[in-house]
Amino acid sequence: MTDEDLRIEVTSWLAAHWTGLPAHHESFGRDPRSAWLAQVRDAGWAVPRWPAEWHGRGLSDAQARIVERTFAEAGAPGAGQDRTNLWANTALAYATEPFKRVIVPQLLAGEVGMCLLYSEPGAGSDLAAVRTRADRVPGGWRVTGQKVWTSGAAVADYGMLIARTDWDAPKHRGISFFFLPMRQPGVTVRPLRQITDETHFNEVFLDDALVPEENLLGPLHGGWRVLQTALAYERSVMGDSARGPRSGAGGPKGDHAMIALAREVGRLADPVIRQDLAQVVAWRVLNRLNTERAKAELAQGTSSPIMSLGKLAMSRILHEEARLRTRLLGPESLLEGPDHPRAEDANFLSLNAYFTSIGGGTDQIQRNIIGERVLGLPKEPETDRTISFREVRAG
Template sequence: MSSDDEVRERVRTWLAAHWDPAIDRSEWLAAVVEAGYATPRWPRAAFGSELPEPQASIVEAEFARVGAPGSGQDRTNLWANTLLTYGSAELRERLLRPLLENRVRMCLLYSEPGAGSDLAGVRTSAVPDGADYVVDGQKVWTSNAAGADFGMLLARTDPAVAKHRGLSFFFLPMDQPGVEVRPLRQITGEAHFNEVFLTGARVPAANMLGEPGQGWRVLLTALAYERVALGETNLGAMTRANGRGATDLVDLARRHGRDDDVLIRRDLARLTALRSVNRWNNQRAQAEREQGSSSSLDSLGKLMMSRIVHETGRVQSAIVGPEALLEGPVHPDGDDANFASMNAYFTSIGGGTDQIQRNIIGERLLGLPREPEVDRDVPFQDVRHSP
């Protein structure tokens, strides 16, 4: 087994020979996957390096040191991680590498208008028909649905059993006549979310992840990886459709002459502290996952990042001052502050609402009593629901 220093030197040598900020992203990701650095914790048969956690972290740190993307996907790529855990050998052979190289576009087909935050209550059905399942239903709040190649679909395959046991999980092909995508316009004017109508859509049985009726278990794994990504860095909440990323708040404070303001400095220090604590919490959650168990700490990280994003918008508006009442290209700082404040709300929804994260934290971390579920053991077809 290589020492930490040997791993660090090997990665540095490889990066020095291959990394170029001007390189085509697809070409770069292909090289990272081939070298085993995209998923350093995974087995070599799955494009990994089979490194223990401390050395895998060294790989990620070396990539971050030179600003090279692509490493650490064994923690943050929810599509590939879920596929590796539950996909068949044939499905992994077909899609795992393209997912790691970002050659397959994905979306999440979970939430429904009538299910609220209770994903076990989804009513979209998947009925066997030969080598396929026929899917009918509606999904909502689906990011990137218009351009997706596949949707990770949670659907009901057996309504005669209790709601958690009658679900199955699929990779649904999105480019077919039975899939209609309609954008949902946000307060920022963008349309990150969509509603998706499924009418006689077809998904091969070979695209099922896990066994029939095992969909809830697969979903929990997928949600855990999604919360890891959202908990570590929710860049989507601060990045605009035009590609402009998050504002450097310290630089903003200097430009507006607020860097000596005691209250602004306090707020900036608080944000820095929150990010540090969240990073430590995510490391703790990762250590638990390395021991083979899912971690409710992911919910704590996701909830904390939601707070950080909202706080960032508030502090950004405070720095800009009255200009935050304005928008448009003539007032770029005010426009960005408005965007940061309004767009922060979607981070309170994606990956499970803030309220759901608080329930998980209360029940699984603090040991508080579970909320009552009168329909938990009732066959789903007998559960009362609004027409």
């Protein structure tokens, strides 16, 4: 099929099926657009690079991008999940065959809600220090422990869980990776109030929760490699985009929203403001190019340290844009509430920028990854890397 033939086919399919549903989805849990996403999946547009056996079309990366661009031009969601859906990509690479057959189609259609059960009170930046345990029982594993900072846990159907299955191995080699069913006895979710007055984050208590045999991803005790793949996709998404204004009424949206806001408040002619605007726009363009490069290098079932560049860059962009937005509004930024949407959005975005600085690995961790794995600088000393986890000191 030529590029033009493909473009015509995608355009014709969208003309026949796309009904103008909301293209943006920020809530957690099952996607309310799942009926549409199921159509996209069944037509092979959701994951065009994947083989037909897995709801794809086996297209090259260049032709898959034609599909994605055509969907984007129509404002239609759902295409290109073979680059962005961290749940489905991780499952396709590592899940057992029986579980994969069930879960991958559901993930592509947003028919199940997902969350990440990684961080613990004593294992945040150092995820290899997790102490949640998974003990072998007939038919699967019993899981006991605590997770924290879990977005969407209250409405999730499954959590991607890392738990310790071998306490005598070194810490990176005794971890296994599971899809934990969340709606069962033994799973308790408690919301955490955020600085933005939201409760997206939660702490999760696991008391003998059951993980079925087929829900193990990758080899037993080999979950660290699975985790690196999942983190690469997560950082790819966080480096590619970020949450916008909460109210939806606080001014222009999109890449050039800051320019439009400067024009709106009458400060676009200020040479210092223009210089700051040019800087944030340049950062966004550069970050987009870097993210595209990283995604092109991210083969199925692998990880890429370059994703950390995009994730770190997006953190810096969000903080700088929040500072500039506040500066543009001046004293108006001190206001809040629905009667002052521009100020409300400026304050929300200033506070929410810290989410990207922390979630998916802190800025400091990203700098370590970039220094060691991208720049080739010497690794920091790890005195506990080769000893049994039972011997690792815990504070």
